[in-house]
Amino acid sequence: MNLKELFEKKKVLITCHKNADIDAAASSAALAYALKSIASKLVLVFPEGLSKLSKKYYEELKIDLEYQKDIETLDTDFDYSILLDTNSMLQLSENVRNIIEKTPLIIIDHHIWKKKFPENIKLSVIKRNLLSTSAIVYNILKSNNIKIPSNILTFILAGILYDTKRLALVNPQVLRIVADIIEEGADYAKALKLMKHEMDVSERIARLKASMRLKVYRVGDWLIAVTRVDAFEASVARLILEMGAHVVFVVSQPKKPNIRVIARSTPDFYFKTKISLGADIMTEIGKTIKGEGGGHDTAGGAQGAGDPEEVKILCIKTLVKKLLGREVSPNIIELK
Structure with a gap:
């Protein structure tokens, strides 16, 4: 060039x-x-x-x-x-x-x-x-x-x-x-x-709210988490991976009907499953919510429109189907 x-x-x-x-x-x-x-x-x-x-x-x-x-x-x-x-x-x-x-x-x-x-x-x-x-x-x-x-x-x-x-x-x-x-x-x-980041009180509150709304699902030895928060989504995703999840989806809807989803996974999850969040998961979610998605192997995002609770379930179903090759009800694999 x-x-x-x-x-x-x-x-x-x-x-x-x-x-x-x-x-x-x-x-x-x-x-x-x-x-x-x-x-x-x-x-x-x-x-x-x-x-x-x-x-x-x-x-x-x-x-x-x-x-x-x-x-x-x-x-x-x-x-x-x-x-x-x-x-x-x-x-x-x-x-x-x-x-x-x-x-x-x-x-x-x-x-x-x-x-x-x-x-x-x-x-x-x-x-x-x-x-x-x-x-x-x-x-x-x-x-x-x-x-x-x-x-x-x-x-x-x-x-x-x-x-x-x-x-x-x-x-x-x-x-x-x-x-x-x-x-x-x-x-x-x-x-x-410079990559070290000091959190302000708004970010701390967002992290705590997201933790309170957290749902966790188990597929074999993999732990998949999903939550909802309308600010500091990337920070929330980092926190949940640090807590022990292998994959996390964070759904946000600052303004209806627009919806945004970010996803993060551990390097180990990608290396062992070869499931790319950007290529395999978020592109599919983006299409389903009538928008677009993509990203990296261990980090992705999607934008579109929809109901946050329905999109949270969609994220879990899409990943589980990719992992197992078949659909499984989230209720069966949710940790309670």
């Missing part, structure tokens, strides 16, 4: 999924850094802003790249849109989606696209084996001989650490990339330190 050949004197939009996590934020920022001196106009959009943790990295690493939380005017004309770390158009704001649909599109991602690429796709760079979009963007920048400053390198490293669960999920290729990034000036200690 020759950046100068593609983007010199072009107007470029760079964007990713809503509430950008560290991988989405780091990969988007790194690519924006590379293109700011090549493109005639560059607009970086993080739909609905950065996640709390991503914002912390952005500020602490002094990432000097302006960004918008949405497209400010639909009259903006772009030569290219670049979509990173996003395998569903439902993960974008409506304004961003409208711009992307009428602009030549480039996709850079490590997720599986279950649906066909949009008709306006011009180029796709999908590298599932690199485990993060940050690693893909790093390789693109290196192949274009772009000198990357240490703060951007540290941000890229953080994106890789985040999506590989601090290298718990890793392969030799990714380890070599991590070593190269550190050799070039990334601050490994800082990348790890």
Whole structure:
């Protein structure tokens, strides 16, 4: 992917999924850094802003790249849109989606696209084996001989650490990339330190409420949990895995009828069952709730519409059927 050949004197939009996590934020920022001196106009959009943790990295690493939380005017004309770390158009704001649909599109991602690429796709760079979009963007920048400053390198490293669960999920290729990034000036200690997160009282309350609503199901030696909470879903999912679940679904409905589901599993669950939450479970749930879903092997999400209690049961039924090859009533396997 020759950046100068593609983007010199072009107007470029760079964007990713809503509430950008560290991988989405780091990969988007790194690519924006590379293109700011090549493109005639560059607009970086993080739909609905950065996640709390991503914002912390952005500020602490002094990432000097302006960004918008949405497209400010639909009259903006772009030569290219670049979509990173996003395998569903439902993960974008409506304004961003409208711009992307009428602009030549480039996709850079490590997720599986279950649906066909949009008709306006011009180029796709999908590298599932690199485990993060940050690693893909790093390789693109290196192949274009772009000198990357240490703060951007540290941000890229953080994106890789985040999506590989601090290298718990890793392969030799990714380890070599991590070593190269550190050799070039990334601050490994800082990348790890900033990942530590202090909870405020709202997050603590969300975790406690989710624990009170928790239901647990047993299939063989696997423990599957499901709960409902309308904020801090990722934090809740982490807590429930730490409590002992192998898989957790967190259902939220901040505004009816829209519904969102996130799912997380332990690496051990994926290694032993080969069930990918993103590819095998959340895509199916997304279709059933008349929306879309996808994600990683051990982390996925879906958006659509429905009743939260019915969607909770749907999550359990979908996973159990995949595990056993047949349908089983959740009442039979629920721990009480």
